[in-house]
Amino acid sequence: MLRRLVLTLSVSAAALAGAVPVAAASPFPFPLPLPLLSSPDTQDRLTVTVAETGNARTEGRFELECGPSGGTHPSADAACARLDELAQEGRDPFAPVPEGQMCTQQMGGSETAHITGTWRGRQVDATFSRTNGCEISRWQTIEPVLPNTRS
Known part of the structure; x- marks a missing residue:
């Protein structure tokens, strides 16, 4: 089973590599969304509003x-x-919990952000809470x- 998985992954990677035009060749074995490839020199500006932390x-x-x-963020x-760390991992820190995701039913607090x-x-408009395990x-x-509200 493991051999089949490795073989499938190898063939898929080779097919993807062959599909990329030479002029647009990337050091990545798969295409990444353009926002993740943006220059770190571009200034990101976010407004963070936090409530109900007590x-x-x-x-x-x-x-x-x-x-x-910079800015007024503490x-x-x-x-x-x-x-930056999340972007390097290819993760979108503002993505919502996927539709249909099973989450533990625990209350982490009334905090919202x-x-x-x-x-x-890219534009960001994300809402955060602590209403279940996923959130x-x-x-x-x-x-x-967002502030650490556990302490």
């Missing part, structure tokens, strides 16, 4: 700028570094863009 230090509206990092350097702006050349995980994945 802590005045972590609630409010913050501006986050990356490339270089952890701008760390937040930009986390967004809304992030708008531009990241990697809690999604929130924690993007920390410190």
Whole structure:
């Protein structure tokens, strides 16, 4: 079974590599969305609004700028570094929980967040909460863009 999987993956990768025109050849074995390939020199600007944390230090509206990092976000350097790390992994930190995803029914808190702006050349309009296991995980994945509310 493992041999079949390895063979299938090898043949698929070879077919994909052969389908890419030489002039547009990429160092990646598969096509990546253009926002993930955008230059790190482009300045990303996000507005992060956090509510219902029960802590005045972590609630409010913050501006986050990356490339270089700045704005009013209390952890701008760390937040930009986390967004860069997720982009390097090919992950979209603002993607919603997939439709039909099974999630544990646990309440992580009443915290909510809304992030708008531009990241990697695309518009962002994402809402976060801690209402079930999937949403809690999604929130924690993007920390410190969103505050750690567990402490």
